[in-house]
Amino acid sequence: MSEAATPQPASTAALSIKRSARGPRFVGGLPGPVFAKDVWILGKRPSTGWIRLIYSLLLLAIVALTFFVAMDGDRYTPYGSQGIAARLQSSQGVAPTVTIAIIWSQFVMLTIIGAALGAPAISDELRAGSLATLLTTPLKATQIILGKLLSRMVELAILTLIPLPLMLALRSFGGVPAPNVLMMVGLCLTVGMLAVQIGIFFSIRFKRAAAPLVMTVLVLALMVMALPGILAALGQWPALQPFQGQLQTAGAILSPPWMLMMNTATLMNEGGFPGMGNLTALSLASIGATLAWWFIFFVLSCFMLRRVMRTEDRVKTSAVALQAPTTSSSSATPAPQATATTEPPAPRRKRRAWGVQAGSSRAVSDAPVLWREMQQPILGRKWMAWTLGVIITLALLFVYYMSGLDGIQIGVAIVGVIVWLLFAAVTTTASISQEREGRTLDVLLTMPIAGRDIVWGKFMGGLRKLWIGPAVILLHLVISGCFSNVTRFFLEPIDTLTEINRWRGVWTPDYVHPVVLILMPIILLGPIAFLAASGVWLSTITKRSTTASICNLAIALVIWLVIPIFLAIFTSGFMRGGSEELVTLWLMPNPVMLTASAIDGSDESFRMLGEGFKFEGPEHFDVGFLGFLFAVCAFCGMYLFAAMFFLRSAARRIAAGTGRSA
Amino acid sequence: MIQTRELTKHYGSLAALNRLTIDIGAGEVFGFIGPNGAGKTTTMKILSCLIKPDRGTASVAGFDIAKDADQVRRNIGYMPDFLGVYDDLTVDEYLQFFAAAFGITRKNRTAIIGQVLELTDLIFKRHELVDSLSRGMQQRLGVARVLVHDPKVLFLDEPASGLDPRARIEMRSLLQELGKMGKTLLVSSHILSELAEMCTSIGIIERGTLLYSGSIQDAYERTRQRSESGERIGVTLETSGTSASLIAARLASDERIAKAVGDDTARTVVIDIKHIAAGEGGMSHHFIIESIIAAGGRIASFQPEQVRLEDAFLKLTTGAVQ
Ligand SMILES: Nc1ncnc2c1ncn2[C@@H]1O[C@H](COP(=O)(O)OP(=O)(O)OP(=O)(O)O)[C@@H](O)[C@H]1O
Ligand SMILES: [Mg+2]
Numbered sequence: 001m002s003e004a005a006t007p008q009p010a011s012t013a014a015l016s017i018k019r020s021a022r023g024p025r026f027v028g029g030l031p032g033p034v035f036a037k038d039v040w041i042l043g044k045r046p047s048t049g050w051i052r053l054i055y056s057l058l059l060l061a062i063v064a065l066t067f068f069v070a071m072d073g074d075r076y077t078p079y080g081s082q083g084i085a086a087r088l089q090s091s092q093g094v095a096p097t098v099t100i101a102i103i104w105s106q107f108v109m110l111t112i113i114g115a116a117l118g119a120p121a122i123s124d125e126l127r128a129g130s131l132a133t134l135l136t137t138p139l140k141a142t143q144i145i146l147g148k149l150l151s152r153m154v155e156l157a158i159l160t161l162i163p164l165p166l167m168l169a170l171r172s173f174g175g176v177p178a179p180n181v182l183m184m185v186g187l188c189l190t191v192g193m194l195a196v197q198i199g200i201f202f203s204i205r206f207k208r209a210a211a212p213l214v215m216t217v218l219v220l221a222l223m224v225m226a227l228p229g230i231l232a233a234l235g236q237w238p239a240l241q242p243f244q245g246q247l248q249t250a251g252a253i254l255s256p257p258w259m260l261m262m263n264t265a266t267l268m269n270e271g272g273f274p275g276m277g278n279l280t281a282l283s284l285a286s287i288g289a290t291l292a293w294w295f296i297f298f299v300l301s302c303f304m305l306r307r308v309m310r311t312e313d314r315v316k317t318s319a320v321a322l323q324a325p326t327t328s329s330s331s332a333t334p335a336p337q338a339t340a341t342t343e344p345p346a347p348r349r350k351r352r353a354w355g356v357q358a359g360s361s362r363a364v365s366d367a368p369v370l371w372r373e374m375q376q377p378i379l380g381r382k383w384m385a386w387t388l389g390v391i392i393t394l395a396l397l398f399v400y401y402m403s404g405l406d407g408i409q410i411g412v413a414i415v416g417v418i419v420w421l422l423f424a425a426v427t428t429t430a431s432i433s434q435e436r437e438g439r440t441l442d443v444l445l446t447m448p449i450a451g452r453d454i455v456w457g458k459f460m461g462g463l464r465k466l467w468i469g470p471a472v473i474l475l476h477l478v479i480s481g482c483f484s485n486v487t488r489f490f491l492e493p494i495d496t497l498t499e500i501n502r503w504r505g506v507w508t509p510d511y512v513h514p515v516v517l518i519l520m521p522i523i524l525l526g527p528i529a530f531l532a533a534s535g536v537w538l539s540t541i542t543k544r545s546t547t548a549s550i551c552n553l554a555i556a557l558v559i560w561l562v563i564p565i566f567l568a569i570f571t572s573g574f575m576r577g578g579s580e581e582l583v584t585l586w587l588m589p590n591p592v593m594l595t596a597s598a599i600d601g602s603d604e605s606f607r608m609l610g611e612g613f614k615f616e617g618p619e620h621f622d623v624g625f626l627g628f629l630f631a632v633c634a635f636c637g638m639y640l641f642a643a644m645f646f647l648r649s650a651a652r653r654i655a656a657g658t659g660r661s662a
Numbered sequence: 663m664i665q666t667r668e669l670t671k672h673y674g675s676l677a678a679l680n681r682l683t684i685d686i687g688a689g690e691v692f693g694f695i696g697p698n699g700a701g702k703t704t705t706m707k708i709l710s711c712l713i714k715p716d717r718g719t720a721s722v723a724g725f726d727i728a729k730d731a732d733q734v735r736r737n738i739g740y741m742p743d744f745l746g747v748y749d750d751l752t753v754d755e756y757l758q759f760f761a762a763a764f765g766i767t768r769k770n771r772t773a774i775i776g777q778v779l780e781l782t783d784l785i786f787k788r789h790e791l792v793d794s795l796s797r798g799m800q801q802r803l804g805v806a807r808v809l810v811h812d813p814k815v816l817f818l819d820e821p822a823s824g825l826d827p828r829a830r831i832e833m834r835s836l837l838q839e840l841g842k843m844g845k846t847l848l849v850s851s852h853i854l855s856e857l858a859e860m861c862t863s864i865g866i867i868e869r870g871t872l873l874y875s876g877s878i879q880d881a882y883e884r885t886r887q888r889s890e891s892g893e894r895i896g897v898t899l900e901t902s903g904t905s906a907s908l909i910a911a912r913l914a915s916d917e918r919i920a921k922a923v924g925d926d927t928a929r930t931v932v933i934d935i936k937h938i939a940a941g942e943g944g945m946s947h948h949f950i951i952e953s954i955i956a957a958g959g960r961i962a963s964f965q966p967e968q969v970r971l972e973d974a975f976l977k978l979t980t981g982a983v984q
Contacts, residue, residue, distance in 0.1 A: 207749075361788070361789050362755060364759050364762050368758075368762040372748065372751070372759060438748075438749075439745065439746030441746075443740070443742060444763075446711070446712065446739075447763035448736050448764065657713065659729075659731030660731055661732070
């Protein structure tokens with residue numbers, strides 16, 4: 001491509017024209033037009049502005065609170081009230097605390113935002129029909145993917161830089177070692193980048209953005225949490241005992257959150273992790289490992305996109321072949337064969353999920369919107385459902401085996417609940433916006449269907465997809481319950497007490513009582529229905545389903561995580577000596593806490609089903625089984641009521657403007 | 663059947679519709695013509711109760727769009743310009759879906775769907791996935807869909823867009839058939855000739871303003887009156903007779919003829935008749951044939967060209983707005 005090598009001036013001119021026509025270029029012209037276009041589009045999108053604003057506000061709030069608490073907390077330390085000098089000295093702890101608060105919030109937010117930015121990258125183009133156009137350009141798959149990635153990285157970089165002035169200002173409070181901070185920010189950014197890439201990867205195969213978003217979050221969670229866990233657990237294996245240290249180190253390197261934790265511990269002067277080596281080197285290795293993962297997904301994405309390109313090509317060439325004869329012979333007498341040429345290329349027969357055969361049709365019920373939602377596959381493709389099922393089963397078995405089931409029931413159940421709430425938060429967020437994007441909404445709205453029928457169909461469809469999570473959690477409780485009870489009863493040395501208890505049918509600690517199987521569905525129904533409903537509601541408001549997904553996740557996070565944390569901070573800060581009941585009160589309907597309370601309570605004492613149940617939190621509220629059952633039902637009702645509220649509002653929004661009944 | 667009074671719709675400062683008033687009688691096939699951005703889709707959306715007008719009223723099938731939206735919906739079928747389909751359903755399921763939405767009982771559905779598929783020539787695709795249909799078939803499926811509940815009024819937004827010439831002709835005959843079935847059709851298009859054959863009347867709209875509404879014949883007439891020359895006739899001569907240039911010279915002297923140009927090599931004469939001559943009865947060509955024969959020419963072919971529809975369209979649209 002060197003111009004000096006081309007002798008003729010004419011071709012040099014042509015070359016330079018070609019180059020200037022290519023639009024903005026990067027080094028070596030790699031990202032090219034896709035990058036420029038996407039940076040432009042992303043910058044223009046209102047949701048980008050909102051994301052930046054909310055992100056900044058959240059960071060600011062977290063910083064302010066942490067700062068306040070860190071300073072305030074000092075007042076209560078023994079030397080806290082000893083004048084300015086002492087306080088300033090003690091406030092040296094403030095800088096690391098706030099820095100760490102920033103970095104951890106950044107980590108969580110950048111990961112989620114990264115996934116949300118990457119997940120619609122290709123599917124948006126596919127749905128808008130512009131992917132085909134993009135694929136007809138001489139752009140390579142790598143260029144497209146890289147353009148998509150880098151344009152989103154610009155956004156992530158902007159978000160990363162936002163708190164930088166703050167962090168610099170914090171330096172005036174004293175020692176935050178720069179390498180640590182750099183490493184941690186680097187970890188955040190690379191994980192964000194990985195999230196974008198995984199999002200892009202999944203967005204190639206999906207038409208809608210919600211599925212890639214969930215898949216990305218899950219895969220990331222698996223990679224950064226399950227993998228190190230497995231490695232650490234493998235270290236316990238007798239055969240691998242000698243390599244335990246190395247395995248643990250490898251696990252830490254493969255897990256950026258773990259790495260962040262180690263950096264956090266160092267910053268807080270709690271001492272590092274002896275025997276793990278130099279932290280900076282480890283952090284660098286972790287960044288490297290994340291980049292390696294990124295590269296793997298990058299290559300996979302390019303590979304997938306190239307496959308899509310190839311099938312597009314086939315469709316295109318057959319379309320061209322089809323057009324040629326019909327346009328030229330339009331004035332000629334239509335020969336009987338002409339009918340054959342106007343036939344489209346043999347229709348791609350799509351595989352239907354769950355073995356519904358193409359070539360036959362199902363009967364549609366009298367509530368069509370609901371019916372269609374009910375027909376939708378729960379997990380896209382069949383193989384995906386199976387793979388996920390196998391992975392979950394294996395993971396559970398592995399966990400059971402490794403833990404020997406000691407105190408594992410609650411942990412696994414809680415992880416399940418959290419994962420499933422994440423799912424619930426994004427499942428229905430596409431319901432209306434998807435119809436809008438697919439240009440089917442107009443037609444749907446010319447039907448004499450009430451707004452509530454549409455909304456109800458979408459909502460129930462979402463709920464139907466969501467039954468499987470609670471089912472897995474229940475299955476876990478059943479299996480682990482049986483497992484632990486059986487081992488306790490038969491395999492352990494039977495002392496007299498257990499013997500007696502066994503005959504009296506009394507359950508001893510660490511057992512799971514069947515009554516949990518009744519409690520859990522009630523506990524989960526409320527929040528899941530609530531999130532499904534707010535998702536439908538959000539999808540009537542936002543134009544893009546990704547925005548709705550993020551908003552719904554934010555709703556869940558705020559209600560169940562942010563508010564309790566703030567309450568805890570405030571109550572500890574302002575109402576010292578006062579009660580912390582407010583926090584506990586707010587945490588009561590929290591599904592995670594309810595799950596813990598339910599399993600814990602059923603586990604502790606079951607003599608009369610009357611004791612043991614208490615609400616967790618800074619304060620304990622002992623209620624007993626009936627009280628607990630009542631509370632659980634009441635909370636469920638509360639959530640359902642809120643869900644109804646959202647649904648009605650959504651129905652009203654649909655009805656407004658089209659003059660239909662809500 | 664369809665009445666609008668002063669319908670107005672603004673998008674920001676842009677007037678997408680400006681005091682649109684049309685009357686379309688029962689059984690009419692009304693062609694709604696206008697360039698891009700004229701406001702055709704906006705009108706159809708308002709009439710199908712998808713968006714609300716800023717001002718003005720309209721009624722469809724006797725029901726007010728503001729007050730009786732649900733009744734309007736039961737009586738209309740709207741096919742949008744960009745057709746979205748549910749890719750996870752088969753043709754049969756897709757139609758069932760909408761039949762169910764209109765409250766058609768399960769028992770009746772099969773028969774109805776069979777009929778509309780027969781009419782739209784899609785019966786052989788009945789159990790294929792909607793996604794696998796070609797563009798033209800999807801378009802026809804869109805027509806089948808609006809027929810499921812047997813509405814009195816159909817709004818079809820550019821039903822022929824994206825179709826190949828053959829499919830266009832098929833679509834046209836399908837719409838003609840619907841007209842014969844007594845339905846009131848409002849069909850939009852930018853292409854006048856596409857509508858000419860099947861419409862009983864047309865409306866021409868540009869930048870939200872209705873420029874013309876009436877029969878298609880009237881529209882031609884108006885264009886003709888606006889144009890300087892009337893009809894144009896192409897004549898091809900046999901080799902044995904008088905040369906083309908001589909005949910052209912002879913014809914040019916006639917005061918009813920504006921211009922005659924002969925081409926000796928191609929043996930053709932192109933004659934423009936003054937529109938006064940063409941005006942009465944429209945087709946007074948006999949004197950031309952007579953004078954050609956009198957001049958010793960032997961006519962191989964004689965082809966009056968119609969006023970080109972696109973010309974008419976252009977003249978009617980740009981003419982009035984400026
Ligand atoms: N949702 C909208 N927001 C803003 N402007 C709009 C919107 N919908 C339509 N318009 C504007 O209203 C005008 C009329 O649009 P409309 O879609 O009715 O035109 P049309 O006659 O259907 O054109 P076409 O032949 O291209 O389909 C256009 O200028 C368009 O830009
Ligand atoms: Mg239009």
